[in-house]
Amino acid sequence: MRSLLALFVGTSLLATPALAQTPWTGGDDLPATPLACDATVKTVAPGPYNGGAPTGAPNRAGKPLRVVDIPKLVGVGYFASTASGIQQAAKETGSMTVTTDGPTKANIDEQVTFIDNYITSGVDGILFAANDPVAIAPVLKRALKAGINVVGYDADAEPDARQWFVNEAEPNGVAKALIDQLASEIGATGSFAIVTSTFTTPNQARWITEMGAYAAKCHPKLKFLETVEAQEDNILSFNQAQTLINKYGDGLKGIVGMTSVATPAASEAVQQNKLCGKMAVVGLALPNAMKPYINGGCIKSTVLWSTVDLGYAAGLALRAVADGTLKPGATSFKAGRLGELSIINQSQILLGAPKVFTKADINDFDF
Template identity: 60%
Template structure:
């Protein structure tokens, strides 16, 4: 059994991935296809990329929103609040640490992290609403739900507060910029290729994610499905379950999948920093 990283909890089979957004998928080249490319073609492509400069590359169209009447704070004290999906887990402890280090380096920036202790979009919206009334200059966020969070972020923009997302996006016009840690189709390729390497190109797998509407994981899973169908058509996607970014729920969900599918299940994908170790624990205890 392999475990890959990257209310009653719901489950969903792979016939249709309803948790994904409505963006088109862009699966990368299959692993074997990439290895079979002619060296001359590779060399030409590498040379072309090497000669390219930032000025030669077309900048993508800006599709974000704008803070209405935001003051010019150049050289002045700036107060930010960070509202992640939840607090108290290692991943967002790390993003908080990075923000504090950046603020100290800039010198005129103060940033505070505050948010719900569980991945609850309603609670996250309340934290952002409170930040708006507190008079901060900017809000950083990682969305639990891209659609539900949009109105309160637009409210912040209308109040002249800068809004920047990271990790998990909102609707684009509800924030100014989004910092993406990795391309979703790249994450998908690595995870599915690793499963094929570990368990073969006809492996049967299941997924433990946070929620079906969490934007980054939903997009990763959509790209995983597209890449798997393109490159490993004999693989079988058994089921996807929600675990709410909760260690116990993740463990219980992984255990349920192990018991439900038995020897038919070759591997589990953990889509969060909580689901991955908890799923691994379930596999280890199940094999004990």
């Protein structure tokens, strides 16, 4: 009897993937396209246009535009800086009046209500950053049906619910930058957790999926622990980071922040726990928010793009679609001081590759 029990236990242990990593959480269900492990860049044709079109839009070419900018939420530095870029575009064109408005929390129902209200009140154009790509689509389609020009940035909707989307960086490029930087700071076998906004926030979910695929391909010994949600709320982000630190202790070598709120909040948690130099924080954040931690030597880096340029490009794109100079089939877009931007993924304007800011250059940037 004892030998049979031993045989059963031994067989069970062999059948159980005891050493398997936790499945990545927080991503979407779409296939991933991880980049090469080296610096090889592959150019891909944009493909046929798959965006939407406004119904019965009046001729707006060269005419003044009333535009509303409705980001995921207002009152945070990230979207304050994109709004600044949009205003730069409005000033440069001299023919757009832009109002930034939206929820104070990353809530898709509230965002939909804001958009609906502006459709009713009447605007020429809507700029948006989606809290949920599917849930926001019906109200954006109503805007198109009302003849309103619609352009997204930062976080996309379903393609046929808007005309164009200004992509801050391709998801697989963001994933590569984050995972390569993480591995360089915590080592090839380090363990880490992720603090994101919500599991339905489209850009973050896509980044997490691509991170999992790229890590499996290029850094297979990294140990993923879990993803937690923090709603792009500073206090909740700090508390979630603190919970991860308490939960895993020395078993946690790094935290990846997927939002401009989560990354500095996690850095503050690491600093308060006197873990500087022992635990890394790698993530997406405004340079200004990370300067105290990077200049102070607690955190080594932050990853982002120019959020001001992102808003600027989106504002110019809205003006261009209203003028009819940005049309389906375009392969590039002239974006003022940014020069010629590539069209990718059928109806997306690519801002460029993400940048890693370190102590060597972070003070050269002010946003």
